[in-house]
Amino acid sequence: MRREWVVVGKGPSGLLSASLLLSAGYDVTIVAHGQGSFPLWSGTLDFYSVDQQLRPVAHPGDHRDLLSRYLSYDQWLSGWDTWRQILASIGVETQVDAMGANLLSPTVTGVLYPRYVVPGWQYACPVPEPVTVVSWHGIVDLDLESWAARYQLSSGLEAEIRYRPAPPSWSPRWTALHWAGFFDTEVGMAWLEHDLDEAAVGTNAQYPLLLPQVIGIRGTEKILNRLSLALGRTVKEIPLVAPALGGIRIQERWQRFLVRQGVRLLTGEVILVNNDGVKLADGRMLAGRTVLATGGVLGGGLRVNWDHTVVNTATGEAVLWSGNPEDLPVLSIGGDSSSYDVVGRSSGNWNGDVHGGAGQTLASVLKWWYSLQQEVSLAK
Amino acid sequence: MGAGATGLGVAWDLMLRGVAVIVVDQGDLAHGTSGRFHGLLHSGARYVLTDAVAAGQCQAENLCLRRIAGPYIEDTGGLFAAPPEVPDRLIDQWKQGCRAVNIPVAESVVVKGLNSRWNRVFSVNDGVINGYPLLQALARGIEEGGGRVLTHTRLVGAAEANGKIRKVILESAEGTQELAVDAVVNAAGPWAGEVAALWGDPLPLTLSRGVMVLFSHRQQPQVINRLDMPGDGDILVPHDHISIWGTTDRETALPEAPPPDYQEVIELMERGQEMFPDMGQWRVLRAFTGVRPLYRAPGSGSASTRDISRDFVVVEHPLSGAFSVIGGKWTTFRLMAQQVADRVAGYLHYSTPCQTQSHPLPPRLESFDSSGLAEPFLCECERVSTRQLQQYSGGSLSDLRTRTWFGMGPCQGTFCGHRVAAWQSLRVGVEQSDQELLNFRSERERGMLSALWGDNAVEWLLQRNIRFQGLGEPTK
């Protein structure tokens, strides 16, 4: 078995593949020409299937038939553990549902949604409860009144809301990152503490206090803990839309961790893959066995041309598409090629949009990993 | 009947003559072809080889609209570029044709991005019509002049007495109502046949659809036409930030614009790449169709019908007081309106002459500008903040879209749809705004799916992730 591996793509499936390879002592180079999908989602790991009324019917145990496309149920369970352990090793604590019940977490529009593994900073609970939400003018994704109305509709429970004026340095161009950068500074932290003191007056201290997901990038856990202590209640975040701080925090910590462990993290576009390794658009060659974690059409691993031909961007190979839009999210690349493996969204087969997203990422990576280990033990 | 360019044009004209008018449309303003056209203010040069009358009308109306509707016309200028296979003879003939109807033509420099073999280029005075705001201004003007504009109201019947039209029957969300009238003008565009059938005189219409592809950026500063006999895929029109490429001409069955046929889109794109070799790489946003009604004059020639131009017809029905107007162009809407209004005014014994040639349209609503605002944009692509929305408070999400232009930019509502829906929910409640959001999503999606390639395909997938995973919108 070769020692060098080239992982193409640095989305969740690329980083997970790299971590697994690293843990088994391989030399790993990650190469990607763009950011993966992490900064676009909150970082919850889901497996769900939504019913017509959007009811939480999402416990993985309810979907063994779908799950078994990839792994046995036991493999899934240990897979989720692996995911949680890796996140813990990069400093991200997670919550996971208890047997038989889903964690529920409200979206930015107030819909209570079933989630499976949820980062510690994000609000989630096994049974809906009344909540207090505080937000600031100028966070356009989160309209509190509308949120509270939909939360009421979705959970049957009350949401107390408190709209607060934005801090003095705010400008209309502030994105979630500006807010987070502000709260990461001491001035920002002090402002936040003071503001929440005022905002919490008259709210029910039994309720958890929820904030938009802008509470820092590097210092999130520290800030939230401090606020929880000061206010004497749970303080957590509600994820916003892209850019999503949850995913950004995970991505940055994970990448930093891998680079510190000796993984090379290169920038470049792969245009050719063969048994020796990959070739980049600027002419560089990287030696190693290759795994494509290129994210399908959304991640840039597949390109749809105006005449509806589809190309695997990393190899130049044509991929067949029916022309039916519904087949686009599940389009897979190659598959049985002897010169590369495929994981993540690129492995196709399962529509992450409607069947729960990163469940697929996890499953396809694990499936690949288990078969690789088999290959290794056979070789021995 | 019909709040398209023709219907509103007729009402505006009659209103200025002192007639009390009501405009009715089953949808919003510009629900029909007037909201699904190419955007070109014709110089007429496109028609000089085939229809000199229409060409001359276009040129005259082009100049007239610049005078009376300045704020709604973009003076981009236009170019005609000849592909190498077009013989010089045809080019000369075209130039002569232009001169004959006073279209100013000049030899021009070659355009960046244009096929380098298309090296014979001429400039003309084409322009661009900002259709939605122009129609909104007409509607405002009509209302300010005492008329009424009823949208989302459908004509379902008519009643007569003594061979004269007396009533129309209208249906809307509020129920059915009857309206007493002295005359009706059927400007229902592709629906005109159906509407005329309501008083028992169906019109012999054939319908033709044209498909257009919309690109996210202004690829060229001016209109670019193919200098040849008119055909498919021969005009690129810049429109504010975007560009529209079209169009085709295929017979179609129903008046409601159908989703574009993919094969037709491909053919259009192939044709486009003859003109702009890298068009396949341009960022596409969507494709859409518009439907034209074609009037086949009945063989015998009924007494009530008179051809005014080969391009449009005005029909006086056997039922007195019922008129239909069919065909024409956006560019010539004022002229058509004048011709119709002359007849209607005559019928009603109004003697005031037409004033639309010199009466300017109501001014444009103050348009908000970006930078100075102390509030963030809900729609970043088209720079729409809550202040613009407030200006049109009361409309549905789709009304808000065509008035503020939110959701029309590169992201096609991916990042602003839920924000505007949240704003709307404070006015109409969460359940209603969710329904409107769903309508908005499916309208945007329909256009995106018709041009599902390149970054537009990526955007569509991103939109699905945001909707179903991020926001928790229902998947069905």
Place this chain on the structure above:
Amino acid sequence: MLNDDACLKCSLCIAACPIVRVDSAFSGPKALGPEWWRSAVADDLQETDPSVDDCTFCQLCEEACPAQVPVAHLIAQHKDRHRHHRSKVARLRDFALAHPHWIGRLPIGPDKVPRIFAKAVRLSGNADYPPKSPLSFSPRPSVPDIGLFVDCFNRDYGGETVQAAVWILHQLGYRVQLVPEEAHCCGAAAYASGRLKDAKDIASSTYDALKRTPVSTLLTLNATCDGTIRDEWPRYLGLNSPAAVIMPWTDWIVSHAPQQFWQRLSEKDRKVLVHTTCRGKVAQGEGSMEQLVALTSAMPVPLGIACCGAAGSYAFKAEHEDAAQALGKSAKAALDELDLVPEPESMLVDSGTCALHLHQYTDVPALHPALWLYKKLNPG
């Protein structure tokens, strides 16, 4: 520009931008790049956003973009447009800083410029400026194997580094020529401050100079020059590639030095800090300096920040004092978080201005990997 219309509005660029996190008035790459561009094309390039000047041109936004929008290069166009709205003094100063190879000819080093004068020309009062350390030699073999690109900084302030780099190449048996023969600049400084015409002129004259002493392999000391010459010259400045192979010196050494070379070094148990500059991450990626350190048996410790805040001459400009300082402080915070015992003796970074800046904020002496290696091979 290719893909100038491709923006998906996903905001991954904002997530990657270091300035967004420290400068609350900065509008961010999406607004300043693709959004500005779209309206600029339609409105005939009229309106500009003054915060555009606070962009460092690190290009991390561009690297993150999944649609391959030339984000930073659109922002450079924006800067170019905005130039005319700026004060005369700022323009004059920028003109000078855009020609670093001229500044080098002045009899005194920038560190010796009197404060009063610096203030008058809107130079930062916080920044450390480089002392003079000009080249003292110029090897000219009859048929060189390698041309070493002497950039504007190293020619006047990095004499030691150049000498070290040449010495090591000599040790490996290569014949080296310093190119170009006279003082030149790749044009990066001018491009970064939005002086596109200057950038083109400067790059063209450098290209001509390189053609006078042609080499087939061109090594750069600073990854910014690598990215500029290898990628931007052909893509944005209409110049051909001046050599068949263009590569950073570090990557060349890592891939070409034989085992015996590394065996001369034994840095076991030492921890060496490494910072790959923002432009380095974009041009090549992270990992080659780490590899170089690991080959000496020392343990590389990546600092783990995106950008140190120096960004060429960015930190020298008075209006950027706050942002440069904030980023410098985050570098220090990252170092503290690492909690290295014993304290690291040096930090490797391939850019001279970044080295100054990092040293200023972290107190760890920062130097080019070539100089570090040289010192290890020639103790005392």
